[in-house]
Amino acid sequence: MQKMPPWADALLVPLLSLLIAFAISSVVIFAIGENPVEAMKLMVTGALGSSYGWGYTLYYATNFMFTGLAVAVAFHAGLFNIGGEGQASLGGLGVALVCLMVPWPHWSLALIGAVVCGALFGALWAALPAWLQAKRGSHIVITTIMFNFIAASLLNYLLVNMLRPVGSMDPATARFPAETNLPGLGEILGAVGIPFSTSTPANVSLFLALACCVLVWVLIWRTRLGYQIRAFGKSEKAAVYAGIRPVRITMYAMLISGGLAGMMAVNNVMGEANRLVLNSVEGAGFIGIAVALMGRSHPFGVFLAAILFGFLYQGGAELALWTKIPRELITVIQALVILFTGALDNMVRQPVEWLFARAGRGAK
């Protein structure tokens, strides 16, 4: 059969899937007695109509870039890391510990420390499932799900029993010292003369996320390890035949994946909350799955999909504020995006392939 051109595979199919997901979401909005067109307008003005809206959109997008890249790297190795949630919350623990225990003189040094420590904790939380998959053949999907729950219990224990300041009822750590506060996006852009709202949680981590997108691209398509990861993901048998060691690749891919998820904490724990609270990840680990699927596991695709989900998140918050539509609408849209770009991919792809095959025959 005539193959589809690459642009159709990379752009047309995801866009069609997205369109279907949005069409069904509109039906849902209509069914609960609201106007989909009005809702969309409200979302666009709320999320993209002001630098304040953009600030929140980019803040959420930063989270999703980290978790999306985490899922994407694992996907390239043929592994489904569903544990981004747990890895990111452990990353939060790492960031909180390093911010509270070390007297940092300046935020730039604290940032380096937090990146290293967050990534390390995230990677460690991914290490055991990875090792069990590589050595014992325990299914990584199940083990990472279990590790999400174990992480939740662990953090609950640590925050309630160990890290809570004396006299506080709130299960959260103390506030981080002022030296560790990261500069906001408004301050950075203001310094170079671009007016941007200073009251949003978007911060310097955005640039870290963008750098990670580039680094992951270099890793996957420009290095020997990236080649091995992709080869292993495409066909384990062929990779082994070519001398690629499965245990090593599984471990590397999962450690990088967990590290990226853990780094998310730099944005939400250090950049926004300035302390570690219960359930700090708020589902961003799972949104990473949608982002990676939508972005076809390509860092640039992940970047675009993260912005899209950032927009949905901020737009959804605005909707909940101004209309009777609850925030959970975003969960429905997210589910539909995962369903159509992930599980029902063939349903969208087959007709497109068929059309291209037909057009190809017509041209000859």
Added chain:
Amino acid sequence: MDLTTVLQILDSTIRLGTPLLLACLAGLFSERAGIFDIGLEGKMLAAAFLSAAAAFVTGDVWLGVAAGIFAALLMSAIHGLASITFRGNQLISGVAINFLASGLTVLLGQYWFALGGRTPSLTGDARFAPITLWGAEALREVPVIGPIYYELISGHTALVYVAVAMVPLSAWLLYRTRFGLRLRAVGENPAAVDTAGVSVVGIRFAAVAICGVLTGLAGAYLATGLSAGFVKEMTAGRGYIALAALIFAKWRPWYALGATMLFGFLEAISNRYQNIDLGGIVIPVQFMQALPYILTVVILAGFVGKATPPRAGGEPYVKER
């Protein structure tokens, strides 16, 4: 600890183990037929919501159960369409179903009842009443046997007895009938079943439908038996615990009973005691909550009794051409 306390803990073990048992058996049918299902949570949640909504509107709990089964079957249909018909990734489909249920239940709940995603509380015939078994009152005063029969075995809601009856029924269906043989074969070696002229797609859809019915019962029990109405995210990870129990039970019905009751017991203990003091060593409640997951990882790691999943699990079947 006296007999009354023990009986109370075991009694709530049965109560809390029941939804796990139903969901675990649901997953068992699906996974034995080669369809991984991490969407148990979402199916239960959808069923819990619709059963509570229907039971409130009609005032009849059995209509609620029917509505719950319907909701779970709809979710199963999506899973079947994605993973059997279009040969998509079964795990991703499961994730999507969990989110779909989590979002839609609140969206519809808010639209219908405007209580922030809850349904109104169920009373009277709209929820399950405890059933007193024959002779329980008469035997009550007999020492030891009386309280055990009265407290532990009698006095549960109908779905608890249904769930327990499902264990031998599932075992019989899987191991003693032609359908069961074919279902297990489809999960191990679908090509062989296809060669024998039996439809792989048909058997797999049947398995996914059975999974829908059982998760429907599990969800309905949560909303109309265990509590009186639906609240947001009321499954609270039970679908995943059921999944863990399924691995713990090595995909076998009778073991599933043991595994789910063990996990139900752990939940009952952690509900009753905050921290357990074992002569100097204090076990925090969070550890008890994490224990089902830790045990499952240990079992999965194969250090204690290796759990081997059905061989063709997770792989879409493509007919040879």
